[in-house]
Amino acid sequence: MYEIPSKIEGKQYQLYKLEQLLKPNGYSIGGGWDYDQGYFDYKMANDDGYQFLRVPFTPIDGQLDSPNVVVQLGTPFLLNHVYQEELDDNAGIANLAASFDQFAEPKDEDGDIQKKYISFGKELVSQLENMLLMK
Template sequence: MIEIPSKLEGEQYSLFDLESELKPLGYSIGGGWDYEKGFFDYKIDDEVGYQYLRVPFTASSGALDSRNTSVAIGRPFLLSHKYQIGLDDHARVGNFQASFNQFSEPQDKDASFPEEYIDVGKALVKELEELLL
């Protein structure tokens, strides 16, 4: 994990408005959210595992599954997940079985982040700052 300091840290937004701004850019609300915190994920690459820019947020008013929720942005970071070799081959067996296999544990959830994508992550954070501030 590589943290990227940002001017967005601590900024407050309507979750609905934030999601409306970020989804068209390729961001999605990542897994692992709960009623108080979550992440916007941007997949940078998926050639060897998955490399993401992850933008954390916490509810500042309301729960994440309710209307009119406000969130505060946390410090963005780069994250690399390397999934277990061979599981994807078996996940295509059928829709029912694949729905369970997609949640397999990563081989290395804190895999080293490829050097060539660090600048990409920094540029993505700068783009977010220009869009949201």
């Protein structure tokens, strides 16, 4: 994980309005949300894993599943999920197991971040600041 300090930290928005601004620009609400926190994810690449810019948010007025919830943004960070290479040794067994468990466990949920992704992430955060602070 690599944090990128930003002017959006601590800013508050209606979650619905954030979604309307961010989704057309490549962001999605990440799968790691629950009722007291969530993330907007921007998939930067999938080089030997998946590289994301992740923008955390927490509800401050309402719950995340309520229509008019207001959220507060946290510090954006880069995340590198490195997944295990698939082996074909036991293809028949793997096919059966896949019907029960579709997702491979990450080899490293927080792999090293390459410099090129740090630069790209800083550019994305700058764009995000322009998008959100102009509104």
